[in-house]
Amino acid sequence: MLTGKVALVTGASRGIGKAIALDLAAQGATVIGTATSEGGAEKISAYLSEAGAQGAGKCLNVTDAQMITDVLAEITKEFGVPTILVNNAGITRDNLLMRMKDEEWDDIIQTNLSSVYRMSKACLRGMMKAKGGRIINIASVVGVMGNAGQTNYAAAKAGIIGFSKSLAREVGARNITVNTIAPGFIDTDMTRALPEEQRAALTNQIPLSRLGEPEDIAKSVTFLAGEGGSYITGQTLNVNGGMYMI
Amino acid sequence: MSSIEERVKKIVVEQLGVEEDQVTADASFVDDLGADSLDTVELVMALEEEFDCEIPDEEAEKIATLAQAKAYIEANLD
Numbered sequence: 001m002l003t004g005k006v007a008l009v010t011g012a013s014r015g016i017g018k019a020i021a022l023d024l025a026a027q028g029a030t031v032i033g034t035a036t037s038e039g040g041a042e043k044i045s046a047y048l049s050e051a052g053a054q055g056a057g058k059c060l061n062v063t064d065a066q067m068i069t070d071v072l073a074e075i076t077k078e079f080g081v082p083t084i085l086v087n088n089a090g091i092t093r094d095n096l097l098m099r100m101k102d103e104e105w106d107d108i109i110q111t112n113l114s115s116v117y118r119m120s121k122a123c124l125r126g127m128m129k130a131k132g133g134r135i136i137n138i139a140s141v142v143g144v145m146g147n148a149g150q151t152n153y154a155a156a157k158a159g160i161i162g163f164s165k166s167l168a169r170e171v172g173a174r175n176i177t178v179n180t181i182a183p184g185f186i187d188t189d190m191t192r193a194l195p196e197e198q199r200a201a202l203t204n205q206i207p208l209s210r211l212g213e214p215e216d217i218a219k220s221v222t223f224l225a226g227e228g229g230s231y232i233t234g235q236t237l238n239v240n241g242g243m244y245m246i
Numbered sequence: 247m248s249s250i251e252e253r254v255k256k257i258v259v260e261q262l263g264v265e266e267d268q269v270t271a272d273a274s275f276v277d278d279l280g281a282d283s284l285d286t287v288e289l290v291m292a293l294e295e296e297f298d299c300e301i302p303d304e305e306a307e308k309i310a311t312l313a314q315a316k317a318y319i320e321a322n323l324d
Contacts, residue, residue, distance in 0.1 A: 128288060170284065 002226060003028035007055075008075065008082040010062055010119060011089030013040035015188035016138065018047065019214030020086055023222045025053030029084065032075050034060035036089075055079065062089045062115035068122050081126035083133040084225045087116045087160075090138065092190060094149045105152045112156035116163060120178075124171065132175040134225045137164050138217070139236065141184045145244045157182070161236050168234030177233035179224050184240025186212040207242030250297075254315045257296055261289045271313040286310075297323055 007024045011017040012033025021033040025048060032055050033044035044057025056078075060071045075082060090112045093104040116137055127133025142150050143157025161180050168178040185191050185202050191211065194202075203209060220239050223229060238246055248256075258269045264279050275281040275289065290306045297319055301309070309315045 125291060128291070173284065 001028050002084070002222075005029045005084055005225075006032070006075070006080045006082045007084035007086065007225065008032045008034070008072075008119075008123065009086040009088055010034045010060065010115065012057070013043050015190065016183065016186060016214045016217045017086075017088040018044075019218035020088060020221045021055075022047065022051055022053070023215065023218035024084065024086075024225060025051055025055065027222055027226065029055075029225075030079050031055035032058055032079060032082065034058050034062070034071070034089070036061055062119060063110045065118055068118055072122050072126075076126065081130055082123055083127055083130050085119060085123045085127075085133070085135045086138065086221055086225075087119050087135070088138040089115055090140075090156075092150070092153055092193075094153070096149055097151045100152065108152040108156050109159075112153065113159045113163075116160050120163075120167060124176070127176050128171075128174055133177075134229060135164070135167070135176065135178040136221050136224050137178070137180045138221075139180045139182045141182050141238065141240045141244050144182050144236070144238065144246065164236075165234045172233055177224070177229060179229070179232060179234065180236040181217060181220050181224070182236050182238045182240065183217045184212055184238075184243045186214055186217060188214060202243075205243050206240070210241065212239065212241055250319050251312070251316050253296055254293065254312055254319065257292045258289065258312060258315075261285060261292055269312055271316075272311050274310050276310065293319070299323060 002024060007029040009017055009021045009031060012021040013035035021031045025031045031048060031053060035041045035044055035057060038059050041057035041059040048055050058071050061067050093107050095104055120135055137160045139160040140157040142154045143161060146154050164178045164180045203211060217239055220237055224232060255266065255269050259266050262279050262281050262285060268279060273279055275286055290301055293315060294301055305318060309318055
């Protein structure tokens, strides 16, 4: 149970982030979910209160360092220090490298990788004072196995894995664990954007012969955030239905 | 009200888990008191809280002893 813990989940208005927020809340945590728009933040507040959970949605641009500082101060004042951080916010800007624009590269690195750096740094102080914490970063199977058309996304996601391993070594002695979850293909808006043939072809490569559900990832996050994760750090949990076995 | 030196010393003792008489003015946190790099970061965090100030990273790096911590706080606090 996570009663009394404050959890911060980025990119929580839909998809995997929403499932994570709801599952952590179901375990008793106070959950703050962030979204890039006020509308998204309101949606989060609405589904949390509908679930009878404590917490709220907050508008946060994870590429804006000042905004991170301000929002974190606000959260700490209203709910307490977050000791569970789930860096989930992410976007795609797919293109073949030969056609990739600098902007597409930079957007992905900023939103998917630099955000993890900024959020983790901002939350560490509170975790150190609390003498413990859990940082759970959501990467991707693509960062582990690669995918044509996603050099930018794969670079960011692989970057998250290296970041997590290094930070795990830095803060392990302070009872703060840092782990990565690398989801396979999960049935969300992100993968619904793929052409139908590609989705079918993908499913054929998955031993469990289905796309994952957001809840499949959420359960893994809850495991790492709870008692089950006490002695696990610097690891990458590959939750992909077996499509890539490491 | 205890002096700045006493307040700093108390924090060093708490953060580094050392005896008070080990914390002399010029004892190095790292070399003499066994602090690792993360301990020094935490120590600065604790000083910031105690004295309600923000110590920039480039200044924090120069604080390696009780005397240096005291000097910084005296120079930067009104």
